[in-house]
Amino acid sequence: MTAFDLTKFKALSFDCYGTLIDWEAGIAAVLSPWAEEQGLGLADEDLLVAYAGHEAAVEREAPATLYPEVLAEAFRRTGAGLGLAVSDEWAGRLGGSVPRWPAFPDSAGALARLAERYRLIILSNVHRAGFAGSNELLRGRFDAIITAEDVGAYKPAANHFRALEETLPSLGVARGELLHVAQSLFHDHVPAKREGLPSVWIDRRHDRPGWGATPEPSGDWDYRAAYPSMAAFADAVDSAFAGT
Template sequence: MFEDFDALSFDCYGTLIDWEAGIADVLRPWARASGSSLSDEELLLAYADEEARVAREEPEMLYPFVLAAAFRATGAKLNIPVTDDDAARLGTSVPDWPAFPDSAAALKRLAEQFKLIILSNVDRQSFAGSNRRLGVDFDHIVTAQDVGSYKPAARNFDVLAEYADQQGLRLLHVAQSLFHDHVPASRLGLPSVWINRRHDRPGWGATPDPKVSVQPAGEFHSMADFAEAAVPNGSPGPMA
């Protein structure tokens, strides 16, 4: 029951911000300029494991440099050159990534009932650009820069849980990525809701295969559906 919670923590990229569209908008013209006919989905699939690897191996690297390094590694994998300008273009692109059309309205509605927290795999400056697209003031923000590691590292969720405990908050985690969010949240015993943005598309896109089974407490196909269930007519309701 949603009334069991008084705070929601959110993954941002993939859940609130359309990071696949943002990344593809950089990778697509780069690939086309080389003569490649790879689809957006194929480019994202090639890219996904490289970002996860760089973030795992370089946990204190700021996110713009993770993006740039992952882009270079993707180019090496696909045998397509990545220039310094190419790498910098992706590294600085986060503020340009679009919000999903339902994110801002859903967050505004959820803020009527819950404290809103961000747990994101970016740096503070990159998130500030995205926050302007979301239209709400979050009650607390935790980035990879703050923690010194990237999800799915357990430390990111430990920091989130420590904050919730200090504030006396009953926390529900809301995210799209099984790999980055639901698997580590489950290991911590943190209940979560899956915003399954890719429900109508096969494959994992820019998110690596979690490779383990995980069962979130609920599943919705959009933030709009989640907000309607959590705050129907301005009051909390049962979990779908």
């Protein structure tokens, strides 16, 4: 991977859930007590792996469905795959849980530092109300917010990225001045490569094997650099600008 100049960008677009918000912890906080109630001897990681493909399938099959119902239906399918029914109460519990999903400890501080250098944009597979709740934790100063509810589809579909491109002129940002920042290779780095958008990987699972709640990427992907956390990325940005 070749070195690149972080100072040449004017804007950063962010995936939120998995990158800034710990969506795996949020999902596991519901799946784990359900599994315990059902007498399943499965660890959180096993539950996340069982869940991963179902969410992506629901998003692909019903792209206009709001995220709370995507979560609920994915939970139902996860239960069915494990040979168990998921009640409407449990499904609704996961569907309504997004605003309570925890932020990664470094997210808010890193965003505040990055906002001193760049315009910040959210590009998220979530509904507006869910992100509003999450941003109470992130305290992000975002110049644009693009959600699945806004574009009627879920990444890795192209809708978010097309809407992003249409938004840039109003922010005074040229396409070549935008860098995408994301954890998920499947949801973000595959379509970013397809759209010719440079990206950096926030590898939140660097200390764990496997893909967790995210499906394995099914297309070509790349990224300009990888960082184990948002704090590490913000540190690299600060160092780059200090050298100018």
